[in-house]
Amino acid sequence: MTQKDGWRVLAVCLALGLATLGLYAPAFSFGFVSQDLLWIVNNPHINQGLAGAFGWAFQTGLGNAWQPLAWLSHALDCQMFGLKPGGHHAVNLVLHALNSALVFLVLRQLTGAFWRSVAVAAFFAWHPLHVEPAAWIVQRNGLLCAFFWLLSLWAYVCYAQNLKSQISNLKFHYAAAVVLFALALMSAPVAVTLPVLLLLLDWWPLGRWAATPERPAAKQTVFLLVEKIPFLVLSIAACVMNTLAVHGNQILDPIARLPFRIRFVTAGLSCFRYLCKSFWPSDLGALYPFVMHPPKLQLIGVALALIVVSMVAVRVRKTRPYWLAGWLWFLAALFPALNLAQTGAQPMADRYMYIPSIGLWMLICWEAHDLAAAPRFARAALGGLCVLLLAACCALSWRQLGIWRNEGTLLARIPQSEANPFGHADDAAYLLQQGQLVQARTECEKAISIVPNNPKVQVLLGDILLGGHNIDEAIKRYQSALRLDHTFETARLELGRAFLAQNRPADAAEEFRTVLHNQPRNFEAHNLLARICLMQGRAAVAVAEYRASLSLQNNQLDTLNNLAWLLATDPHPEIRHGAEAVQLARRACWLTKNQEPVFLGTLAAALAETGDFDKAVETGKRAHDQALAQGRKALAEANLQMVDLYRAHKPFREKPRP
Secondary structure, three states: OOHHHHHHHHHHHHHHHHHHHHHOHHHHHOOOOHHHHHHHHOOOOOOOOHHHOHHHHOOOOOOOOOOHHHHHHHHHHHHHHOOOHHHHHHHHHHHHHHHHHHHHHHHHHHHOOOHHHHHHHHHHHHOHHHHHHHHOHHHHHHHHHHHHHHHHHHHHHHHHHOOOOOOOOHHHHHHHHHHHHHHHHHHOHHHHHHHHHHHHHHHOOOOOOOOOOOOOHHHHHHHHHHHOHHHHHHHHHHHHHHHHHHHHOOOOOHHHHOOHHHHHHHHHHHHHHHHHHHHOOOOOOOOOOOOOOOOHHHHHHHHHHHHHHHHHHHHOOOOOHHHHHHHHHHHHHHHHHOOOOOOOOOOOOHHHHOOHHHHHHHHHHHHHHHHOOOOOOHHHHHHHHHHHHHHHHHHHHHHHHHHHOOHHHHHOOOOOHHHOHHHHHHHHHHHHHOOOHHHHHHHHHHHHHHOOOOHHHHHHHHHHHHHOOOHHHHHHHHHHHHHHOOOOHHHHHHHHHHHHHOOOHHHHHHHHHHHHHHOOOOHHHHHHHHHHHHHOOOHHHHHHHHHHHHHHOOOOHHHHHHHHHHHHHOOOOOOOOHHHHHHHHHHHHHHOOOOOHHHHHHHHHHHHHOOOHHHHHHHHHHHHHHHHHOOOHHHHHHHHHHHHHHHOOOOOOOOOOO
């Protein structure tokens, strides 16, 4: 690369990155949406930073995927920015800008085409289909995966292009490609098809399938296949890890049990809809419904369209090889997201087009370039048309970006809302969170009218009814969900909670024990059983249940505090254990950066139990001052009374339970 080319490449990368950040600038002020709150803000493994995330990130299947690097990146965000959404959004947007520049760099390295690579990268950066992964914080996994995936592809291209010259850093490029691919797989499992794509790119544009005097066709084929073995081994390992994480956490969505026939038809429809939304990006949103019984004529039309494009790609493979390469890139990269082996309730999502779209835009831009090659004025016309289309993409992306401002604006734009039960269900969950129970029930009943046999929606209606103190009706809904799916343990947990609200602790305990029999790692059931044991005066059993819960998830703030309080203040000496209480309370305080007066008050009680009354007085005063500053006068007064006990060298004791 000449110095002039280097400056030109740098200028394009800077222009792509800065323009992308400018387009997405409004997102810096956006808030968290419900999934962000669930998986990041309220996740004790993530919201306290890297220290508590390492072990959990490699074990969890939360989100129906094994993606430890994505979780660690969220934990790092929390450590750097706290729970202010602006910093989290900024990282997503910077990653999207970097990925846009990488698309240009990789395609230029791969094909040698400068302006066509610029065009593909610009469509990738500014197309409205890519607003979702860039603007939705929890979709960091897709952005990180694409970042390492593109770097791996770039390293592989450098290796393949320099193989004949036997340059000194050849092995480095190959090793870098393998390591970067491993990082991509640890960010999101959708990267698993890269080995197939590498074989495809070996055919075009790398031209490595051709026989040479040194290597006849058969030997060259064997060499290329052997070369992909490390990539294939990593893909298989990622599939195994993903399966173990998801099934080990038993978080499969009940809708995932759809027959394969419906999933296969849905995959074909989704492929076609992705193509349509690439060319005409209308009715975009966060949730798309399953089409359970599409019209036969529609299915025939979709099948014919996909077959025709495939036949054209095969027919022109010699004169226009980018057709087959781009089309197979699109299909191969999209395959893991088509839900043929389904683990979730979504048939498609805008974010799934993040990597597949590169192949599609490559096909289109290369074909447009060839069509405009002959007439003298065609190149200028093509350039003008490209600018107009990119301007349209920017305008549509700007509008699409606005729906991600908060949960309310997002749920207002559910595609095909009248036929989208999961859109109604998400709307109902949001309204429940906002305390708007009447509206939440209306939305949930709309969802049930479309999918009456979905246990997840039945549980949601039960939660809404329970929130409105309609306990009898809530119990009926939970029981209905269990009749539909007796393995749906969330319904059983909620049923137990409803029994507790109805003052039926024995029935509640039976449900929680059943949950633990079916899901031994369900920490929540242990917590609820501990609560019942305390109600029944069985403090020793409650301690055992709390400890069991913390052995499964050790960052539960309330559980840490409840067990510490019990070990510090129980009236029975055989229950108390001051040293353990101090350890637990200190962890709760550390996780909340000593900003929660309840936890500081517990630490003070634990210190008093160990006889360290001076520190107990000091900590109790801090708890009092913080509670007073937060307007929690009753809590402040309670802490002040306990401080008086500590000054008299007396620990605090709870009254004996009946």
